[in-house]
Amino acid sequence: MIETLNKAFCALPGVGKKTAQRFVYHLLERNRDGGFELAKALVDAMEFVKHCSSCRTLSEKTLCAICSNDKRSGAKLCIVETPTDIHAIEQSGAYTGKYFVLSGYLSPIDGISAKDLGLEELQQKLRTEKVEEIILATNATVEGEVTAHYIGNMAKQFNVRITRIAHGIPIGGELEYADINTIAHALSGRKDYD
Amino acid sequence: MIETLNKAFCALPGVGKKTAQRFVYHLLERNRDGGFELAKALVDAMEFVKHCSSCRTLSEKTLCAICSNDKRSGAKLCIVETPTDIHAIEQSGAYTGKYFVLSGYLSPIDGISAKDLGLEELQQKLRTEKVEEIILATNATVEGEVTAHYIGNMAKQFNVRITRIAHGIPIGGELEYADINTIAHALSGRKDYD
Numbered sequence: 001m002i003e004t005l006n007k008a009f010c011a012l013p014g015v016g017k018k019t020a021q022r023f024v025y026h027l028l029e030r031n032r033d034g035g036f037e038l039a040k041a042l043v044d045a046m047e048f049v050k051h052c053s054s055c056r057t058l059s060e061k062t063l064c065a066i067c068s069n070d071k072r073s074g075a076k077l078c079i080v081e082t083p084t085d086i087h088a089i090e091q092s093g094a095y096t097g098k099y100f101v102l103s104g105y106l107s108p109i110d111g112i113s114a115k116d117l118g119l120e121e122l123q124q125k126l127r128t129e130k131v132e133e134i135i136l137a138t139n140a141t142v143e144g145e146v147t148a149h150y151i152g153n154m155a156k157q158f159n160v161r162i163t164r165i166a167h168g169i170p171i172g173g174e175l176e177y178a179d180i181n182t183i184a185h186a187l188s189g190r191k192d193y194d
Numbered sequence: 195m196i197e198t199l200n201k202a203f204c205a206l207p208g209v210g211k212k213t214a215q216r217f218v219y220h221l222l223e224r225n226r227d228g229g230f231e232l233a234k235a236l237v238d239a240m241e242f243v244k245h246c247s248s249c250r251t252l253s254e255k256t257l258c259a260i261c262s263n264d265k266r267s268g269a270k271l272c273i274v275e276t277p278t279d280i281h282a283i284e285q286s287g288a289y290t291g292k293y294f295v296l297s298g299y300l301s302p303i304d305g306i307s308a309k310d311l312g313l314e315e316l317q318q319k320l321r322t323e324k325v326e327e328i329i330l331a332t333n334a335t336v337e338g339e340v341t342a343h344y345i346g347n348m349a350k351q352f353n354v355r356i357t358r359i360a361h362g363i364p365i366g367g368e369l370e371y372a373d374i375n376t377i378a379h380a381l382s383g384r385k386d387y388d
Binding site for chain 2 (some may be wrong): 001002004005007008009011012013014019021022023024025026027028029031032034035036037038039040041042043044045046048049058060082083084087103
């Protein structure tokens with residue numbers, strides 16, 4: 001039973017044998033109520049959390065809190081890889097538009113095609129809704145760049161402004177410690193200073 | 195629901211908001227079956243795992259696998275802080291005796307007394323069973339040392355050899371990188387070389 005729980009914890013990302021063991025003993029020795037609560041929360045979430053029918057993020061309702069919020073403008077559509085990215089952008093408080101979640105990136109090798117990323121739904125959205133700008137906010141990885149490129153190309157057929165979030169030296173970051181790719185990006189993406 | 199699961203994961207040791215979020219999204223997006231399995235394993239373990247009536251380790255049965263194993267000698271009793279420590283010692287394959295689990299260390303400030311550590315049961319064991327040696331294998335921390343000292347003193351009234359596991363430079367470790375306390379211990383605990 002302890003062994004089964006150990007293995008079940010190992011299914012979590014970044015959790016190995018030792019960490020799993022620590023979780024198990026902590027719950028058994030110190031916090032059995034916490035264990036029961038976690039089990040209940042797991043079953044509830046696995047059972048009832050679905051995807052938002054509009055932006056594809058994880059949501060308990062058919063329409064997520066952001067999509068059903070009338071105060072948020074649908075003129076801007078920020079395209080992200082995962083629901084976690086939405087959370088990160090929301091934390092910054094710098095965006096008031098809506099989102100579209102790909103749930104991954106294009107990867108023909110892994111069999112992840114445009115269809116899996118919901119690009120048909122995205123096209124439908126661009127065709128029928130009044131979207132003025134799409135912001136490509138996929139990750140600054142090779143896969144993220146390829147995906148952004150693909151979507152950017154696809155969106156050209158619509159009357160929409162296509163932008164990509166800026167890449168460069170992070171705020172608070174020191175040039176000395178930035179990696180060469182970031183520095184190259186920061187240089188090529190330089191802007192007029194005013 | 196997502197928020198509830200997030201919070202429930204935060205009950206695990208060393209898991210903060212970001213890690214919890216990663217767990218939640220991983221399970222929801224990629225491994226819902228794993229989520230259900232984890233929930234089931236949690237309920238089973240929280241419900242049915244108790245403590246061994248003899249050595250106080252976590253066990254599904256009244257008597258744990260080690261205590262009920264006739265091939266293991268009861269003449270040696272290794273005293274450890276947690277069930278995890280048993281696992282670590284068993285991995286080494288260097289011990290064939292039995293164990294006694296304190297489930298913690300003496301800490302009057304936190305209200306953890308000798309009774310909480312099962313020292314009465316330990317005395318009972320020393321009085322009634324044929325124990326020839328107790329090995330104090332509590333951690334090499336201040337609390338572990340205090341606990342070892344206390345138990346060592348208590349056991350003097352019984353006709354039993356009292357030993358403490360050796361402390362010093364870890365095998366494969368380099369003197370240069372050892373901390374000063376470890377070096378001091380390694381020097382004061384030096385043995386005749388043969």
